[in-house]
Amino acid sequence: MGWLGRILIWGAGLTLVLAILAAGAAVVGWFYITDNLPRVESLTDYRPPTVTRVIAADGSLMAQYYHQRRFLVPINQVPRQVILAFVAAEDGNFFKHQGIDLLGILRAAIANIQAGRVVQGASTISQQVAQALLHTPAKVWVAKLKEMVFAWKMEKTLSKEEILYIYLNEIYLGHGAYGVEAAARTYFGKPANELDIAEAALLAGLVQAPSRYSPLRHPRRARTRQVYVIGRMAEEGFITKEQARAAMDQPMDVELHSPRTVMAPYYEEAVRQWLEERYGSKLLYEGGLTVHTACDPAMTAAAKAAIAAGLAELTHRQGYFGPLKRLSPEALAQARSRPVGPGEVAPGARQEAVVTAVDRGKQRAELRLGAARGYIGFDQVKWAHPPVKDLSAPTPRVKSIEEVFAPGDVVLVRPEKYSANTQSWSLELVQEPVSQAALLALENHTGRVRVMIGGSNFDKSQYNRALQARRQPGSAFKPLIYAAALDHPTKVYTASTQILDAPITYDDPVKPGEKWRPKNYSSRFYGPTTVRQALAHSRNVVTVKLLSELGISYVINYARRLGITSELYPNLSLALGTSGLSLLELTLAYGVFDDQGILMDPVFVERVNDRNGVEIYQSAPQKRQVISPATAYLVTHLLQGVIQEGTGRSMLVLKRPLAGKTGTTNDLRDAWFMGYSPQLICGVWVGQDDNSPLGKRETGARAAGPIWREFMGQALKDQPAEDFPVPEGVVFARVDRNTGVPIAAGGKGGFFESFKQGREPAPGEDSGGGQSEKPQDFLQSESFGAAPVAPAVPGATQRPQALPAPGH
Template structure:
């Protein structure tokens, strides 16, 4: 028993509390391991082995289970990606279809689309009915493919749409090729539009570059391909494409540039015509013959590459081009036609039919004006360093009879008569004197011609001399700057500006002291128009060139100029005094060379600072004519003054214009004290005019001084140099 009890109690083993917790502390640290030195040097390339991380994830997974789970996750991701890709593709298709439906809904019904008419022709005719110019589509009938040489249409196919006969209006391969080329060139170097798309755009759409218009172009191209044969589409294209300089269609372009029908053009000329389509305004051979020729060589190379001509033909045509390009007309009537085109939109809106514009231009006077300006410049432009000029002649009621916008339209289409803004110099002074007259002064009012300082600005006369006490008539006739500035200060610059605007100046004028000497820029047309009230008795005159606009057949009148009575802008007394003073400019003043036998005339010369502009605006009871001479880049002339070359051009033109016409007096210039008929448009009135003072006929003695202008700041800085204003 004792033995059994002893056995049941058993042996008690020692217990280590916290054994599991301290197990990690009993593990051998790799640093505590004993290493045995080896004779071999340590391998520096071998990376030290990392200590095994403690296994905290429990029992290990069976081999290959992790790989299977990774594959399952990958398949799940691919399935989701495929699903959402399919969903997005479906929505993209729905969006594209919806967009096409939207674009199609905004097009006219396909069944109602018809090939529109050609762009309208605008025929500009003179007052006598003779044709001055044609704008819009040039004259020319539609051509048939069978009537033109095969290389003519082939030139367009080679350079614009080489797969024309194999696509259905849209060429995906061409679009892809153009896209790749554009990416490689980092820009738009090629276009993917087919000839059919270009035709659709030219016939039915605008030139704006938007996604909506491009989609409309695609739909219309598909419709054209379904409705017409390839030959019909190509024929329509050749007769409707724009070639620049107002020429639509190959017939008009061949007549315009080569002076021959399209059926007679050579291979080289056909290549040039095809090359124009890319940029007709930039590559037109009458404006850029070098660019047109270079582009034609590219077309010839494309034709050879497409096997439409042989390499020998391409080389021969490129080596010896036969471009009999006719130069653009140098006739100055083109300046008139351009001006007519500018005002048409205001008169009749968009032109959608062939029209005839009847103008006020007198073709005989236009020829005389052209010869007077161009001949004088040809003879003296080098001497005076004057490269350009402009002439405007109008009746006292504003009807333009002649206009020259430059010496050569072929060299420059910029119309200096209507668009150039230049300083009028002393030609602006009549508005200053009129403001003074309306303030109570008279032609016999005395003012001092003496040195003047306006906050550091010291204007000086052209001759660097001062004449002391002078009448306003003498001061205006001799174009004395100091008197004009004194009058401007006396009445106020704002009053001078209001007076000029009332008479017809439309440009912005600065209200400063120098405005009296014409420092604000104006155009020749508006300055001549502002002088017209002096010639017509004091009534507003709106310069105009269009009298009537009608359809070609004459069945419909689209516009006719009204005959409303003009507003009075100068009272009869002011007209009489101003004309009396400005008549002296031609008798004893700066324009003594301006003389028309048997006629009384008046006017004012003008020269801007540094001799940059030379003007003369003169008038009779029949015509108001203004001349401007200068340089487009505003460089100084070689001392060309208003009393010199401009007066000579004016006199030559006005003598021819008045030849054989019964003389009439200018309102207010009858000598003797009373004016029987001052107003041309109103009722005759009797206005007393002070008798001319003997001092007017007698040149005042100059008072010489040593005063010279100096650079100064002040009101406007030194706006006028030592020759400011000139004559």
């Protein structure tokens, strides 16, 4: 064999070795590139992060929770022009290639070389889907190889429609919008199935660089891209030249659209916390749940308005807290020197203003709101007396506008009306309330929580005073004690039972050697008093005596039956509502009386559906018959008396059957109004977070009552005025309203009192039922030993409390 043969043999061998090495390298490279690639088959169940929506009872949107704002839309619901706009903009050969467009790569390379920079991409739609799913770096060649391999695999497994479905739902299109549906809602305020050619082209133009071509930030660039996409659609034959021309000439109305939502932030946050606790953070923010709540938007709006008005009235009575700040002489001179004009003033909206002059003769102040000028007269600020810290001191009177304003004061005002003749606004002095309010409204028979407001301003405080706060209910707790009396298994009490309202003394369990003498809010004693009169007029002494007779342990256990779960301190001050409760549990307890003895679980969330519409939660509130319907009605009948002749008389203006009770705590720190109609149960609390007094004479009737009255008036205005249903086992007998003594047949006067069957008094019978004290000298002081302390009961501790002066 010659040298040529040897060279050929060696060449052939080397070629074989190189071929083997190349094949091995290709195999290694293939395994390296395909290593950790997800299974393409899994894409048939494409489940990207989607928005969880919270829906109110009327179907309106309350809130959205998400990490990526995406709404899945089936490909068959995406208009043809939208699909073709994205294909034309990003991958004209999409329907022809198998995931990799070699001609497109060559064309893009030539264009980029000619431009000296990257002006055209070569990634197909399939590659873009691969990049989005693999989260690969944009400019790493190994990553590009992975994308190409994965795109090729997708084309082998998925149809073009399935790839487009993933693509149109996955792509990011700026301003937090993922997918065409979110983008259509964001930029145009409508769903993707309503997009026309011009709008579709604008969105398709965003894919390359959403921030660079944002129509909100860079409208000219966005317009350039839109024209390009429309031109590409025409070049590919997707639309006619006439359609392209019409689309290019079409004016665009693009703005950032935020979904209109129900303003119920405390309710929304309670639902969000419930969802996160039940389903976890991932499912909440990525699972695409649809959450249906019991929230009523109209009632919620009425409640917010009632709270705002009630707190505004309260803050007027509390006095003027002074200016927000004072300007320096230089800043004041600058404010005065500005040219006068209408300014940027929104009627009815609160804003800051500077007092520039105070006219002693005309008793009015001039204020400036930037360029705008306004006036406030003395009549509008008569309420603005200094706050009274000593509740026993008289309320000061404002005698001059100079007591309220001084030049340089920065105050909060509400512009009302502009006069072009005087170039000035009429203004109202306002101030942010220091007090808080909470309101809960539940639907009778179902427990659906229609309204929950946990404070006056969620933006300033997310603390939910309807659920989280434990405040003393004062006399609002008394109906639970009277219910326990009417339901006592051995002692007979009726609405006509008399109890002596007279001075009484107990040993103070906290301060040995000292005495506690409960007294009524009026500091008077009223002698023999019926149970009805005692509850209607919130007589503290009678309630303390009744609690003592019933036994504290019995009453605490009875309150537990009504749904009270908070700690109840086992001493006689319980009669005055000194143990803190939440607004929710007290409202539920009142619901037992309204619902004929049934304790309902509150329903905030009615049902939850997953992203496929499958129901994964349905509320099934427990209904527990905790007291008899007869007892519940007797309490309701008594609470109707509170409104008809007692501390709730202001509710008579609503002209419908109502039952309710005021509550005021020691030193006027908490004000309550709890009540219900046959349709709706509502509780209102007003107080201050630092537990300071609300102000002089700020009782439950005055501070909380107007809010309850205004809300219930609006909430029930379209509902019939129904009577409370009378259950079996309740009978009526005509008795004297003041004494409870039965009136003989044919006698005049009196009214029909309700009794449990068999406990109604006969004419001439002692109304006390064996439990009343004989009305001797009711001003004679009675002394008792130490206030009885109940044995330990579940949820109550044996920590004694000082017995305070009573509330109302």
